[in-house]
Amino acid sequence: MGFNDTCNPGLALSLRLGCLGKQENFSHRRKKKKLLTRGDQSLTLGSSDEPIDLHRKPSSVSTVSLFSNSSVKKERDFGGGGDEDDEGSHRKKLRLSKRQSAILEDSFKEHSTLNPKKKQALADQLSLRPRQVEVWFQNRRARTRLKQTEVDCELLKKRCETLTEENKRLHKELQQLKSWKLTGSYCMQATLTMCPSCQRVADGSKDSLARFYVPLSSHPSSSAACS
DNA sequence: AGAACGAATCAGGTTACGTCA
DNA sequence: GCTGACGTAACCTGATTCGTT
Numbered sequence: 001m002g003f004n005d006t007c008n009p010g011l012a013l014s015l016r017l018g019c020l021g022k023q024e025n026f027s028h029r030r031k032k033k034k035l036l037t038r039g040d041q042s043l044t045l046g047s048s049d050e051p052i053d054l055h056r057k058p059s060s061v062s063t064v065s066l067f068s069n070s071s072v073k074k075e076r077d078f079g080g081g082g083d084e085d086d087e088g089s090h091r092k093k094l095r096l097s098k099r100q101s102a103i104l105e106d107s108f109k110e111h112s113t114l115n116p117k118k119k120q121a122l123a124d125q126l127s128l129r130p131r132q133v134e135v136w137f138q139n140r141r142a143r144t145r146l147k148q149t150e151v152d153c154e155l156l157k158k159r160c161e162t163l164t165e166e167n168k169r170l171h172k173e174l175q176q177l178k179s180w181k182l183t184g185s186y187c188m189q190a191t192l193t194m195c196p197s198c199q200r201v202a203d204g205s206k207d208s209l210a211r212f213y214v215p216l217s218s219h220p221s222s223s224a225a226c227s
Numbered sequence: 228a229g230a231a232c233g234a235a236t237c238a239g240g241t242t243a244c245g246t247c248a
Numbered sequence: 249g250c251t252g253a254c255g256t257a258a259c260c261t262g263a264t265t266c267g268t269t
Binding site for chain 1: 255256257258259
């Protein structure tokens, strides 16, 4: 926490959803071809140095679907378990060490997406499976988005509050002007004349109307227009 | 050339474990 | 010791892109 998550201020709440990574990260994809088939990756049960990873797409009829949910999960989750304890009867959630987290964090700061090379390098460096590095980056990006969404939310809230306040104030002002008009007190008459060319109130002696006041010197259609 | 397919990766959401008050 | 809240690793699902056939 407390990293450069809020480096993108502004209200791009919805826009950002589509722009983070999705497209930008495909350039380095698919460099290798079928070195890893799905079977190789997911169903090789401990036959290589890459631990069990039974996690891909149970939508098709794969080995995964042959197990019950929970048993698959346990096997999958436990499969690998990092470099430490590989024994145990149930899933043991790995807790990344401070060093591992720090290195991942540094790497994330550099670039929030992974390419296969970087993934493998980090995995090697940290004694983790590439899949774990991948998951960490996915979760990290999700956290970043969540945090940014919260920031955006706060900004919108504040903006909403100020607009509500302004709206109230304008209503009040309008009522006041209406009442003046009804009571015939036209002392403001001169100050409320609308300029025909710029559609603004041409003079504003009152502070509340000052924002509509256009200095004659900067008026588009010469100084005579608003007199 | 273009359709079909598979692999890789993503976002968004969920689950489950570890930690702490 | 128990419990609920919280953080987060791991997972699921659907979508997208791209290389291969």
